[in-house]
Amino acid sequence: MSTPTTKLRVAFASGVRHAADYLRILGADPRVELVAVAEEPDTPGWVRADSRRAAERAGVAYTEDLGAALDPAAADLVVVCSEPSRHARLALAALEAGLDVLVDKPVATTLADADAVVAAADSAGRVCAVVNRTHAPALRRTRGWVEAGHVGLPRHLDLEFFASGAHFATSVERPELVVDTALSGGGEIMNFLGYCADAAHYLTGLRSLEVHALAGSLFSPAHEAAGVEDAAVVTLQLERGVTATITLGRVPYAPGGTPTTSSVRLLGSHGHAIADDEKPAVTRFGPDGATTLAADAGQVALEAYLRHVVDALTVGGPVDYTAAQAREAVAVIDAAYRSLEAGDVVAVR
Numbered sequence: 001m002s003t004p005t006t007k008l009r010v011a012f013a014s015g016v017r018h019a020a021d022y023l024r025i026l027g028a029d030p031r032v033e034l035v036a037v038a039e040e041p042d043t044p045g046w047v048r049a050d051s052r053r054a055a056e057r058a059g060v061a062y063t064e065d066l067g068a069a070l071d072p073a074a075a076d077l078v079v080v081c082s083e084p085s086r087h088a089r090l091a092l093a094a095l096e097a098g099l100d101v102l103v104d105k106p107v108a109t110t111l112a113d114a115d116a117v118v119a120a121a122d123s124a125g126r127v128c129a130v131v132n133r134t135h136a137p138a139l140r141r142t143r144g145w146v147e148a149g150h151v152g153l154p155r156h157l158d159l160e161f162f163a164s165g166a167h168f169a170t171s172v173e174r175p176e177l178v179v180d181t182a183l184s185g186g187g188e189i190m191n192f193l194g195y196c197a198d199a200a201h202y203l204t205g206l207r208s209l210e211v212h213a214l215a216g217s218l219f220s221p222a223h224e225a226a227g228v229e230d231a232a233v234v235t236l237q238l239e240r241g242v243t244a245t246i247t248l249g250r251v252p253y254a255p256g257g258t259p260t261t262s263s264v265r266l267l268g269s270h271g272h273a274i275a276d277d278e279k280p281a282v283t284r285f286g287p288d289g290a291t292t293l294a295a296d297a298g299q300v301a302l303e304a305y306l307r308h309v310v311d312a313l314t315v316g317g318p319v320d321y322t323a324a325q326a327r328e329a330v331a332v333i334d335a336a337y338r339s340l341e342a343g344d345v346v347a348v349r
Contacts, residue, residue: 006033007031007032007033008031008032008033008076008077008310008313008314009033009035009074009075009076009077010026010032010033010034010035010075010076010077010078010079011034011035011036011037011038011069011070011074011075011077011078011079012034012036012037012038012051012054012055012060012069012078012079012080012081013038013066013069013070013078013079013080013081013082013090013093013094014037014038014039014040014043014047014051014080014081014082014083014086014090015037015039015050015051015052015053015054015055015081016047016050016051016054016081016082016083016173016177017081017082017083017084017104017173017177018081018104018131019037019051019054019079019081020054020057020058021299021302022079022081022104022302022306023037023054023055023057023058023060024058025302025303025306026079026306026310027058027059027060029306029307029310031310031314032310034058034060035060035061035069035074035075036055036060036061036062036063036069036074036075037051037052037054037055037058037060037061037062037063038051038062038063038064038065038066038068038069038070039051039052039062039063039064039066040064040066041064041065041066046174047082047083048064050173050174054081066093070093070094070097070099071097072097072098072099075099076099076100076313077099077100077101077102077309077313078090078094078099078100078101078102079101079102079103079104080094080101080102080103080104081104082104083177083183083184084104084106084109084177084183084184084185084190085109085182085183085184085185087103087104087106087107087108087109088107088108088109088110088113088114088116088117089113090103091103091107091108091117091120091128091323092116092117092120095117095120095121095124095126095128096120096124098124098126099126100126100127100128100129100313101121101126101127101128101129102129102130102131102306102309103117103128103129103130103131103323103326104130104131105130105131105132105194105195105326105329106130106185106190106194106326106329106330106333107128107130107323107326107327107330108330109184109185109186109190110185110330110334111327111330111331111334111349114323114326114327114330114331115327117323117327118323118324118327121322121323127309127312127313127319127322128322128323129309129319129321129322129323130321130322130323130325130326131302131305132194132195132198132301132305132321132325132326132329133195133198133199133262133297133298133301133302133305134198134199134202134301134305134320134321135301135304135305135308136262136277136297136298136300136301136304137297137300137301137304138264138275138276138277138279138297139199139202139203139264139275139301141275142203142264142266142273142275143202143203145271145273146203146204146266146268146273149270150271150273151266151267151268151269151270151271151272151273152268152269152270152271153268153269153270154203154204154206154242154266154267154268155241155242155243155267155268155269156242156243156244156245156266156267157199157200157203157204157242157243157244157245157264157265157266157267158244158245158247158264158265158267159196159199159200159244159245159246159247159262159263159264159265160246160247160248160261160262160263160264161192161195161196161246161247161248161260161261161262162248162249162250162251162254162255162256162260162261162262163188163191163192163249163250163251163254163259163260164250164251164252164253164254164256164259164260164261165219165220165250165251165252165253166252166253166254167259168220168250170259171259171260175222178191178223178250179220179222179223179225179226179228180226181226181228184228186228186229186333186337187215187223187226187228187229187230188223188228188229188230188231188232188248188249188250189213189215189229189232189234189248189333189336189337190333192248192249193232193234193246193248193329193332193333193336194326194329194330194332194333195262195329196234196244196246196248196262197236197246197328197329197332197333198321198325198329199262199264200236200238200244200246201238201325201328201329203264203266204238204242206238206239206240206242207238207239207328207348208236208237208238208244208328208331208332208335208348209237209238209239209347209348210236210237210335210345210346210347210348211234211235211236211237211332211335211336211338211339211345211346211348212234212235212339212344212345212346213232213233213234213235213335213336213337213339213340214232214233214234214340215229215231215232215233215336215340216229216230216231216232217229217230217231218230218231218249219231219249219250219251219252220250223250229249229340230249230250230251231247231248231249231250231251232246232247232248232249232336233245233246233247234246234248234332234336236332237345255278256277256278256294257278257281257291257293257294258277258278258294258295258296258297258298259296259298260277260296260297260298261277261278261297262277262297263275263276263277263278277294277297277298278294278297279294280294281293281294282294305321308320331348331349332348334348334349335347335348335349
């Protein structure tokens with residue numbers, strides 16, 4: 001585990017997806033020194049151009065010498081912000097170089113690659129953190145209630161996660177990063193189901209055993225043209241007989257004032273809890289109808305998790321969500337796609 005005596009030196013392996021937010025948040029942390037955004041020289045021109053642009057906007061050096069950026073003499077932590085289909089390969093390269101890694105979600109687009117990342121992190125004795133939303137305040141508070149016994153034993157969860165199509169052009173750097181399976185690895189199940197699986201696992205402390213999924217292209221012409229789902233309903237059978245129903249997708253107008261909204265309803269043996277990312281919020285009514293003013297829960301969760309990772313790497317503490325937990329989310333995603341193919345319930349591998 002890295003314990004730099006001065007600042008935590010952070011290099012980015014690619015800057016194609018979500019890099020702008022991560023560069024901004026980490027760059028504002030006084031314990032962090034951003035050293036470079038590096039790209040592989042044989043990637044397509046648009047990939048190199050986007051990574052260069054992300055670096056320039058953040059005021060960080062750009063290089064196409066990825067090997068130099070993955071040198072422990074130059075960096076302590078590597079942040080992987082490529083298109084999802086390269087996440088595992090870049091994470092493996094950084095781990096094999098002896099560096100700690102922070103990977104944008106999902107950690108991998110196949111279960112085999114996720115397993116390889118977990119094994120590499122264990123073998124190298126390095127941290128492999130993965131971006132997630134378990135640090136969202138609403139989720140943390142709900143787990144606190146569960147642990148305190150306020151709802152008894154969890155019996156069932158209803159989870160929703162929606163992205164608003166109204167924000168598609170501004171919240172996704174390039175549409176193909178979501179709909180082109182060569183880049184994304186899948187549709188919105190690949191994009192969003194991991195967050196919901198994480199929430200179910202986090203709130204119950206249980207693993208998913210079986211999955212049944214239904215999905216389709218209901219709203220987005222871009223998704224339909226690419227042959228990937230924009231919406232899905234997924235049911236989970238967890239350990240101890242606990243069940244969960246997940247509704248997710250990219251819809252024309254999500255029910256909130258931010259690019260994504262999510263909620264959880266937890267039914268317990270002795271109580272009932274609801275967590276809503278939009279609360280607390282302020283709703284304004286005017287000539288254009290109601291406008292909800294709320295913090296972007298995704299940004300709040302991201303900032304909290306990145307602070308947690310920097311905390312852990314600078315003082316030597318544990319990271320609470322790593323490739324091992326991310327692998328469980330990928331296993332649910334894998335099962336959901338196999339369920340779609342089989343048209344039936346499938347076991348989680």
